[in-house]
Amino acid sequence: MSDVQWLTTEEQRMWRAFHGMRRALDRGLERELADEAGLSSADFEVLVPLSEAPDRRLRARELGRMVSWDRSRLSHHLRRMERRGLVERLDCPGDARGTIIALTGAGWSLIQAAAPAHVAAVRSYVFDVLTPDDVVTFTNLTERIADQIARVSADPCPAGAVPDPCSNDAAAVSRDADPGCEE
Amino acid sequence: MSDVQWLTTEEQRMWRAFHGMRRALDRGLERELADEAGLSSADFEVLVPLSEAPDRRLRARELGRMVSWDRSRLSHHLRRMERRGLVERLDCPGDARGTIIALTGAGWSLIQAAAPAHVAAVRSYVFDVLTPDDVVTFTNLTERIADQIARVSADPCPAGAVPDPCSNDAAAVSRDADPGCEE
């Protein structure tokens, strides 16, 4: 563990640029959605697949997979959205365990009204400064990284790693919190 | 607003890949930090500048600027970190309004112990699959986007007015039917 390969200057620069870009993008889009439609990006993320689904409804299970949320987060968020009149919960025919999430008329109207400005914001923030080639390049790089993360995460003990890969307790101070969120 | 330019197929693909990569990266790093050191990425983000500062201390104002958090978030988080014994709050000499945030011995030990594994994780997730050229390319693309966001956000660009220099009309590109973008 003592012979760590630290990041090079260029790697550090990329790391900072990446995080800075993320932060700016998140803030800008969050604010735009809130101002224009009273929606959070989480709301939007849920509303899009619902609006595109046949009959504008999906099983909670499917919806959760599409947005990559766990059941708990989805359930809490849908409860709040239901309270606001954006979605409805319905019984699932054929499987009494399931729940159907249906977009309400108000939810449909809202996503329809919000989408154009949101897409315009995404375009003005991101795609206005990228050529088609840039888009392909960026996609390839991000997909390569995503694949790598999936590969490494799936393999608990990467080859050539430390002798004792699965027990590394560096914690010296207790912690009253769980993994929280991201910068 | 009715003539919105929707995202092309390639743009949608990039948008999804980008968000998927972010999600995987966040989860992986969050889990790694929690397992190895009992830290969240937010903790880490605060500890790094403190550990690099002269005397291992910074004014809260400075620290807040470095991590790009607002005062409220920083104050809440520092209270929790202080409770865990990672940092201390001290009076600021010369400006009674200020607060000095000082890394404790425990905080220093923890960040020292956590950093190698964290860097190793970042390397294995990201930089192991990027050539030096890739790093430069990715940096340039993200910096370009970040600059663009800063430019567009700073300038409200009064709509309905004359065609002014801020209007980045991305010229004719094909379009898709659906509002296919998430988050």
Place this chain on the structure above:
DNA sequence: GAAGATTGAGATGTCAATCTTG
């Protein structure tokens, strides 16, 4: 027992006051 979903508790982040000092 496993899967789908809900719930409550605790942690974190945001927003709007509030307080003190320059």
Place this chain on the structure above:
DNA sequence: CAAGATTGACATCTCAATCTTC
């Protein structure tokens, strides 16, 4: 009044039960 910082209220997210149904 403006800046630095804190606080309380509230929304959101995570984790660990819990419940029902397959």
